[in-house]
Each structure stands twice: as structure tokens, then as C-alpha cells.
Amino acid sequence: MLFSTPLFLFLFFPLFLAVYISFGRLRNFTAAIFSAIFYLWGEPKFALIVFASLGVDWGLGNLIHRQRVGGHAPKGFLALGVVLNVGLLVFYKYTGFFLTNVNHLASIFNFDPIPVLRVALPLGVSFIVFEKITYLVDIYRRESEPARSVLLYAEYILLFPKLLAGPIVKYHDIRHQLEVRNVTMDDLSAGLQRFIIGLAKKTLLADRLSPVADQVFNMPASTLTTVSAWLGVLAFTFQIYFDFSGYSDMAIGLARMMGFRLMENFNLPYVSQSFTEFWRRWHISLSTWIKSYLYIPLGGNRVPAHRMYFNLVFCFLVSGLWHGASWTFVVWGLMHGFFLVVDKVIWFRVSSHIPKALNGLATFLLIMLTWVIFRSRSIDQALHFLGAMFGGGEEQVVYPGNVLLWSKSFRFVLGVSALVSVLPHFLKDFKFKYFSSNLWWYACCLLLFVLSLVSISASQFIPFIYFRF
Amino acid sequence: MKEKLFVGMVLLGLCFPLLRYGAGFRSFTLAGVAHTKPFPEWRWDRLSSGQFQSAFSEWVNGAWGRQDVLIRTNNQLLYSFFGEPGPTGEGIVIGRDGMLYSKDYVESYFQLFPSFSLDKTKGIVQTMGIVQRLLRQRGISFVVLITPSKASLYPEYLPKAYAQFSTRKNNAHYEEFVQQLSQQNINLVDGHRLLAEVKKNLDFPLYPRGGIHWNDLGMFHVLRGLITEINRVSPRPMSNLTIESYEIDYTPRGSDRDLLDILNLWWPPEKYPVPRVKVTRDSPDSTFRPRVLVEGGSYNYPLLGNLVGHGLVSSCDFFNYYSWIVHYPDPTLTHVKIEKLNWEKEVFGKDVIVLEINEMYITDDLDRVGSGFLKDLHAQLTNSSAPTLH
Numbered sequence: 120m121l122f123s124t125p126l127f128l129f130l131f132f133p134l135f136l137a138v139y140i141s142f143g144r145l146r147n148f149t150a151a152i153f154s155a156i157f158y159l160w161g162e163p164k165f166a167l168i169v170f171a172s173l174g175v176d177w178g179l180g181n182l183i184h185r186q187r188v189g190g191h192a193p194k195g196f197l198a199l200g201v202v203l204n205v206g207l208l209v210f211y212k213y214t215g216f217f218l219t220n221v222n223h224l225a226s227i228f229n230f231d232p233i234p235v236l237r238v239a240l241p242l243g244v245s246f247i248v249f250e251k252i253t254y255l256v257d258i259y260r261r262e263s264e265p266a267r268s269v270l271l272y273a274e275y276i277l278l279f280p281k282l283l284a285g286p287i288v289k290y291h292d293i294r295h296q297l298e299v300r301n302v303t304m305d306d307l308s309a310g311l312q313r314f315i316i317g318l319a320k321k322t323l324l325a326d327r328l329s330p331v332a333d334q335v336f337n338m339p340a341s342t343l344t345t346v347s348a349w350l351g352v353l354a355f356t357f358q359i360y361f362d363f364s365g366y367s368d369m370a371i372g373l374a375r376m377m378g379f380r381l382m383e384n385f386n387l388p389y390v391s392q393s394f395t396e397f398w399r400r401w402h403i404s405l406s407t408w409i410k411s412y413l414y415i416p417l418g419g420n421r422v423p424a425h426r427m428y429f430n431l432v433f434c435f436l437v438s439g440l441w442h443g444a445s446w447t448f449v450v451w452g453l454m455h456g457f458f459l460v461v462d463k464v465i466w467f468r469v470s471s472h473i474p475k476a477l478n479g480l481a482t483f484l485l486i487m488l489t490w491v492i493f494r495s496r497s498i499d500q501a502l503h504f505l506g507a508m509f510g511g512g513e514e515q516v517v518y519p520g521n522v523l524l525w526s527k528s529f530r531f532v533l534g535v536s537a538l539v540s541v542l543p544h545f546l547k548d549f550k551f552k553y554f555s556s557n558l559w560w561y562a563c564c565l566l567l568f569v570l571s572l573v574s575i576s577a578s579q580f581i582p583f584i585y586f587r588f
Numbered sequence: 589m590k591e592k593l594f595v596g597m598v599l600l601g602l603c604f605p606l607l608r609y610g611a612g613f614r615s616f617t618l619a620g621v622a623h624t625k626p627f628p629e630w631r632w633d634r635l636s637s638g639q640f641q642s643a644f645s646e647w648v649n650g651a652w653g654r655q656d657v658l659i660r661t662n663n664q665l666l667y668s669f670f671g672e673p674g675p676t677g678e679g680i681v682i683g684r685d686g687m688l689y690s691k692d693y694v695e696s697y698f699q700l701f702p703s704f705s706l707d708k709t710k711g712i713v714q715t716m717g718i719v720q721r722l723l724r725q726r727g728i729s730f731v732v733l734i735t736p737s738k739a740s741l742y743p744e745y746l747p748k749a750y751a752q753f754s755t756r757k758n759n760a761h762y763e764e765f766v767q768q769l770s771q772q773n774i775n776l777v778d779g780h781r782l783l784a785e786v787k788k789n790l791d792f793p794l795y796p797r798g799g800i801h802w803n804d805l806g807m808f809h810v811l812r813g814l815i816t817e818i819n820r821v822s823p824r825p826m827s828n829l830t831i832e833s834y835e836i837d838y839t840p841r842g843s844d845r846d847l848l849d850i851l852n853l854w855w856p857p858e859k860y861p862v863p864r865v866k867v868t869r870d871s872p873d874s875t876f877r878p879r880v881l882v883e884g885g886s887y888n889y890p891l892l893g894n895l896v897g898h899g900l901v902s903s904c905d906f907f908n909y910y911s912w913i914v915h916y917p918d919p920t921l922t923h924v925k926i927e928k929l930n931w932e933k934e935v936f937g938k939d940v941i942v943l944e945i946n947e948m949y950i951t952d953d954l955d956r957v958g959s960g961f962l963k964d965l966h967a968q969l970t971n972s973s974a975p976t977l978h
Contacts, residue, residue, distance in 0.1 A: 126648045129605045136599070163636045306590040311598050525749035527671040561594045568598060572655075577662035577675050579649045 120367045121283070122314075123321050123575060131157070132373075139377065140302065147297065150377060151270050154277040158242070159499035160549055165211075165241035170273075172207060176200060176251050177272045182266040183258045193259065195302050200255040208248040211238055214446035243282050245441055249408055250276055254290040256412055262291040271297050280373035285368045286384040289411070295380065300378035310375030317368025319567040322574040324539070325362035327532040328354045331523050335496055340503045348507040350524050350533075355494050356487050357536035360389065363402070382407075389486070390544040392478040393466055394458040397486060405441075409434050428463070432456035442493070447501060449494045458485065601646050605652035616655050619849035620676060625650050655678050664854045677851045686857045687745035687793070688847040689738055690800050694746065696761075696948040697739040698753040704761050706768075708952035713768045715954065715966050716943075720774060722969040726936060729822045732769060733764070733814055733944040735887040736780035736802075739797045740947055741787065762947045777817045779810045780947060797860040798848025800886075805834055805863040807890045814891070815900070818940055824876040825899050827869050834863040843890070865880075869898055877902040881935060883910060883961040884944025892916060905934065910959035942966075 120127050135153045142149060159166045179200040186193035187282040215235055220234040254272070266272035273386065275297060281288055312391070335351025367384035374381045388400035398406045410419075417430045432453065439452015470478050495501035503511075523529060614803065628643030635641070656887070661673030673680045681689040720730040740762065753857070762780060769776050783802070784795050786809050794806035808831050819825040840848070840862045848856050880901045882888050888906055896904050896916040904916040912921040934939070943958050954963050 120645075123647070124645065126645050126651050128602055129652045130648060133599065133602050160641050163638055163641075304591055304595065307595050311595060315598070385645070461912075522749045522752075525752070526670070526672060528666060528672050531670065558590060561590060565594070565597060568601060572601065573658045573662040573665070576655045576658035579659075581750065 120157060120577040121374070122324075122366070123318060123571075125575065125579065126574070128572075136376065139312070143302070145241040146300075146302075146378070147271060147274055150278065154279040154282065155273065157279040158277050158282060164284055165244075168207075168436070169241075169247065170279075172203070172251070173273050173276055174269060175203065176254060177266065177269045180255055180272070183255060184265045185259060197259045198273060199299060199321075201252055204248045204251045204255075208244060211244055213440070213444045214238055217257050243284075246285050246287055249287050249289070249405075249412075249441075252412060253287075253408065257290045263294045266294070267298065278374070278379070280377070280379075281381065284363065284370070285402070286367055286370060286381055287408050288381060289408065292382060296379050302376070302378040306375050306378055310372045310377075313375060314369050314372030315564045315568045315571070317365040317370075317372060318571045320365030322363040322571045324532060324536050325358050325365055325568070326574070326578075327528065328358040328361070328536065331526075331529050332358050332494070334523050336496075336500075340500070340507075343504065343507040345507055345510060347361070347524055348504055351485055352494075352504075352508065353493055353533060354529070354539070356389075356490050357533065357540060359490065359493075360385075360540060361536060387541065387544045389483055389540045389545060390479060391482050391486075392470060393462045393482055394428055394455060394485075395462045395467075397482065398455070398459070405438065409438055413437060418442075424463075428460045429460045431463075435459065444526050445496055447495055450498060450501075451489055454489050454492065514531045605655060608655075611651055616658070618659060618676065618852045620852070624762055651724055655966075660852050660854050663852050667851065667853055673851055679848075680847055680851065681747065683745040683747050684862070685745060685797070687742065687797050688799075688851075690847065693737040693739040693800075693948050694750065696937040697737060697743065698750065699761065704950075705719065705952040706764055708954075709765055709950070712952070712954050712957055712962070713765075713772045713774065715962060716769070717772045719962065719966050719969060723941060728936065728938060729775070729818060730942065731775045731777060731817055731821065731942050732779045733810075733884070733942055734766065734779050735810065735884075735944055735946045736783055737947040738800065738802075740780060741783055742793055743796060760817040761950045765950045775817060775821045777810070777814045779813065782813045791864070792836065792861040796844040796862050798840060798856070798858065799843055800847055801843055801890070802843060802887070803862055804865045804890070805831070808865050808867060808894070811891050811894060814942065818878070818942075818946045822940065824877065825871075825890040826876050826878055827871045827898075829894070829898060830870055830902070832866045832868050834865040836861045837864050838862070867894075867898070869900070878939035879903045879937065880940045880942065881905045881907070882942040882944060883907040883958045884942070885909060885946055885949070887946060888944055901973070905938075907958075907961060909911075910961040910964075935965070935968070954977050 120131060121406075122128070122132075138153070139146060139149045143306040155166075155170075158169065162169075176358075179196050183193045183196045185199075186196065215238060218233055222235065225232055254263075254266075254275070258265055266275065275288070275290060275293060278288075287316045332351055332355035335347050335354070338347065338351075364385040371381045371383070382404055384402060384404050386403065388397055391397040391400055414430055414434045417433070418426060419430070420427055422430070427446045433456070435452045435456030436449065437452070438455070439448045439450070444450070473481075488508075491504050491508070492498075492501045495504060615863060625643065625646040627647055630640060634643075659674070659676065663676060666672045666674045667682075671682055673682060679691045681691050681694050696792070700806040716730075716732060718934050723730045766778055766781075768777070785808055786806070787794060788805075790805075794802055794809075796803045801807075808829065812829055812831070815826060817826070821833055838859045838861060840858060840860060844862050845856075845858060848858060877899070878901055880895065880903070882892060882904070885905075888908075892904055892906055892914075893916075906914040906916065907924060908914065908921065910926070911924055913924045914921055929935070943962060945957070951957060957963070958965075
């Protein structure tokens, strides 16, 4: 159930809000139940495994806490919890990838292939597992006490605003809010404004760019021209940003309407002057999770330089794999790890002598190139695509989908996307807030809301001219 | 106060479809045919497999998501600001001066469909030659009618976006196919050539700006050409029609605006010239009124309607894509059961058989010529293989 669908907008959400606001004392119960329904709706089978796993985590969390209070270091319970959760993720997400690659190796040595188990990837499993790990680790580190009830814990994990695409919420950031929070008119207003901005980003920008990006990345290699390759990767660069950040905005807005304050997940990432800065602005909840729960336990910055560089590359290898079970994601992650090392080794020193605009442009271009790898179906395709971008493309255009690249609406949306993704950073004294009580801002939000509904509605009716056809 | 008003308006907007549906406002005024999903069947196994959820989602999308007011607004914004169709018109190309094309025709014109084998079309034309000869032996005239495509007759209105394909040999399929038909002496009415000549002396198009098919003037010119050819190859001439005059009307109706209607705009640009033609029947005393069978597509409806309406034929049957049959003057479509077709009565009992092929549908696959009708006709005449089953 996506947030930008009629089912969520016109049925689930109004119903939820009506019950949530009306039964103030039962807020946690309402949120937990509706979140469970939300998850059951999308994943009826895996949901039962998630519920069982929640019970196990809650039990382990209590055990860890009791041991801690007793002065012990319950590493065993923590390890068990982490292994069970990571095991869940590995089984559902990486089994097929792992077995396929083992079979490739086996074929080289003429061994019989292992039957590859096709396991459907459950909804939100990557986000759920990371949050479950934070719960156990935060208790172990004494940053939090366990949830007072399994219901509160379930509410934290399954909270529907952030369930599908984050932000990844660390338990210690939300624990107090689970127990104590109010919902004021200010929360409703600010939450709705934020939700509308996210909805507009998704429906008016991301969804308008995706047909072109999809078209270009699905083109046969023999029809890819240099122009179409660049337009396609530009389209994807902005599509992924507005899709992801739009969804985060909707999640933050929905949570705000429930009285929760979630962390920001994006902060104008395309104005970054380095890869290091990029990861402080892009998917912030993931990068901070990796820093807190992987990079720092590996030693962080407090180890010799060569070890630190290894840790960086390793962490981004994990990040790449987290995004998907494919070599393209592995290479994408490694590229980012590599550029982070380059930042530390040389770039920060060199870039201080380069104009900021050039810095920013160079960083943006490099990030775009990594998106080519991320979006491609295979390394082969990625290499061919990159080749096409730098002059190796076809000369004669024969692909009907190229017509899309000429579309005025696409070029308009591309221009607006570029502007919206960087302009706020350059407006002097502009402090971008996602909410305001200014009348013009309300009017703007209402206009965006209507335009978003218009766009959503229009995509629901694609008729034939005549039934005979 | 501003805050409460803002929150109230947004929540009202979210509840609007539910309230509208609950109040019984289910009317849906948009043009076009779309299948509406029924309310899904509830069963535990469908719920656990996720089928109920998908079906329910689709039902909600149709019942509540599809708001005609919003859809028209979206389409109008795209049309007015960018000159592009909305999702309801995704199969439409908007050309210069508001000329609308069906996208299939445009892509076919630029040969953007898969490759085409001239050797195979030679085989098809040879089959036509055999059919023509064998039908003549039975006293039946066989005529191939090529109907033009709007894109090939009026390429000058195509949008700039398609200029990138201009280096391709446009319309080669049609030119080569017609050449092959001529070489094999197939009885041919080349509608494209006919209308290209008429076009030279007109200051308005032979296709309505907002329609897929030709207007009345284009249709009557081709109908005259068809009757002329039938008379050339038939033992007895039938009456023909003469175009006496036409008046320009600026209120297009019906199929003159089918593409325009599907754009589903608030303010469609519907003032464009449409000729209303006056015809008279030649040789009113002519007693020969043939029994005619036509196989083809939707271009034939106005053609056959006039053939019958002016009393030029004694009977007229139309195989629409060899799947539906119309027994004129009854306009009802009946599904054709190929395996139960009485060939002797329904096909070989005719005086004239016309195979209509649009330029867009010129193919190198015999199974697709006349939607398989040519292959079955050949088989029936030569008794060599079973009919094509659809």
C-alpha cells in the first residue's frame, strides 16, 4: 500500500486519522494495530514471521537489560539477536544471489549446480532488520531501556509511516516519544504540509521522470545514443532523489501527525562538495546507522589510516549490498567507499584550492556516474551505458522511445527538478523549513496537493478508444 | 484559524471521493472504454496470497481514484502548457495545428515496428493472385483496397519530436507492397494515391483534425475509386456515386472527433473544418446490385454504410478483423465462429469480395493478412489446409 495510491490516501489514512485522533488514550494501540494491518495487507505470509521475530527480540532485549542491570555483559544474547536478525535478512534477500554465484563458480569446475531457492523479498525487510538491531544494541549499550510492552516495541518496528522506505529510526531516538507524546493542531498542520511536499515530489517530479529513465535504461544497447544516455541518467538522478526524499517527507509528515518527530533523511544532497558531504546529506538515517552500528564498532577513526580506509570501504560494501542483492549494488557501494577514501587521502586538500562551483559540479557528475551502475541491470549494461555517455553511443536514432526525450513536459520537469534540488541552498539567508504558518505557503501547499491528486487520478484511467480494438 | 482551515481543507479533499461514492455520485463522464474492476471476492486463501489486496486496490482505484474532474484537469494542463496528451490519450500523437494521430500509425509510418521481409510479401501477393484467379473462375470479383493512414498522407503535421526519424525510408512498406501488387496484376484500389491527388487541390485536410479515420470527402473519393475498380473487373457494372458538392461544417461529430474526445479535455479545440458531402447516384436505372463481402478494419464502416444506404448493393457483409461480422443493413456486430463459417453461402455466394488493408497493417506474415482471412480463403479455394482458428 503505497502512500501515493488512492487506497492509502482516500481510505486507509482518513480512517486511521479519525480513529487515532478520536481515541487519544489508545494512541499506541491504534498505531500498532493499524501498522500491523498495513503490514499484513502487503505481506500476509511474512507478517507472521515478523510478529514472531518481534516477540523473540523483545524477549532478548529484556534478557540483555536484566543482565546489564546485574552487572554482566550479555554479549551472547546480543550476538544471538543480531545473528537471528541478520540471518533473516540474508535468507530472504541474499540466498538466491549467493547460490547463483556459487553455481557460476561450480560450473567452472564442472560441479553440479545447487538448486536455487527463489525466495520472495518481503516488504521493508531491510529497514525492519536494521531497526531491530538498533533496539538490541541500544539496550546493550545502555542507551535505552527495553520497551515497556511488546505492543510498544511492535509499534516502533512496524510504525507504518516509516515501514516501507524509512527513515531508519534508532530506538533511542523514539523511545521517549512512544511513551509520551501529544498531537496538537500544530502537529497536524506541519505534518500535512510535509506530507503534501513529499507527495508532490513523488507524483509531480519523480513519477514524471521515471518513464524516461526506464525507457533509456531498457533500450537495447544498439540504439543508445550519447544524448539519450545523458538525458536518461539525468532523469534517473533526479528521479531517485525525489522518489526517495519524497517518500521520506511523507513518512516524516505522517509521523508528525501522530505526534512523532523523526529525523531528517535528506538535506539537498546534490549541492555536496565531496562524497563525504554527500553521505551527510543523502539517506542520513542509513549513513548514521552504518556509522553507529558498524563503522564505530570496527574502530571508526581511532585506528591506523590504512585500517580506517578499509573500514570505510567495507561499510560501503555493506551499504551497497543492503540496497540490493546484485553485483551492480556491490560495485556501487565499493565506488562510494573508494571515493570516501579519496576524500580523506587527497580530495579535501586539493578541493580547498578549487572554486566551490567546480567542486560541486565534479562531485555531482561523479555521483551521476555511480547512479548508472546502481540503475543498470548488470555490470555489462553499466559499462556499455557509460561508454555511450562518453561518445560511444549510436549515431542514428531508431528507437521509438527516443520521442519521449523530446517531450516538452519531460524537459520542463527535468529543469524544475534540477532547480528544486539545489536552489534552496543558494538563496541567501534562506532557511528552508518544511512548514510555515504563512498564508502564501498554505496556498502553495494546497495547490501542490490538488495537483498531486490530479496526477494520481489521471493515471487510474487509460482507456481504449473503441472496444472493438 | 488559518491552520485549522488548511487542515480542514486537506482532510476534506482526502475524504471527498469516499463522500462522493457514499452519496451515490458514481457518474463517469469521460470518453473511452475502460474495463471497471468489480468488487473483489472475499476468501481467506485470496487474502493470504495477496490476491484480494491487489483486486481491492484496483477496485478502489477505479471507484474512488478515477475522478473525472481531476482527470480532465490533468489532461488540460498537459495539453495547454506542453501540447501533450494526458494518460487517457497515451496512444495519441499531437501534431502541428492540433492535428491528432493514433500513435500506431505514426510509428508504422517511420517503420519503427520490427523488420519487414519483401520476399515474404512477394509470397503473400502470389497467394492473392491465386485467390483472384480462382474466384474469377467462380464468377466472383476480388479487389484489394489499400486505405491510407493519416500519418502517411499528412506527414507535414507530425510533431518535431519525430523529425529524428526522418532519415528512415518512410512508408517504404506501402510503396514496395503496391509495386508488388501491380506487378502481379492484382485488382487494386490504391486509396493513398487517390487521396494524395485530391489533397493537392484542397485547402483543408481529408482527415478531420481530431479523428483517426478519413472524413466524408476522403471516404467518398475512395468509395468512388472502389466502385470504379469493381466495375472494371466485374462482368456487369453497378451504379456509382458522384460527389455533387460539399459544405464545410465546423462542428465535428462522431468518428470525426474520436481522438479529440479521448483526450478528455475541458476545452477541446473542436472548431475545425469537416466537409458534409452531397452525392448523387449514377445510372439510377442500373439493375445490377452485387452481393458484396468486405474483410477489413474500421475504415470500412462509413464506406459500407454509404454503399448500402444509397442502394448500390443487394447485400453487404463485413468481416471486421475476421472476428466480427456485420450483416448490413443491421449494424449489429456478431462474433464470427470461423470453424462454423458456411463458406459456400457466406463467402462464395457473393459477387464481389474486397480485402481492405490499411497501409499501417501491411505485413509479411500471411497469418495476419486480413487477420487470417486471406490464408483461409486460399485454403478453401485450393482445399489445402484447415482454416485459421482464432
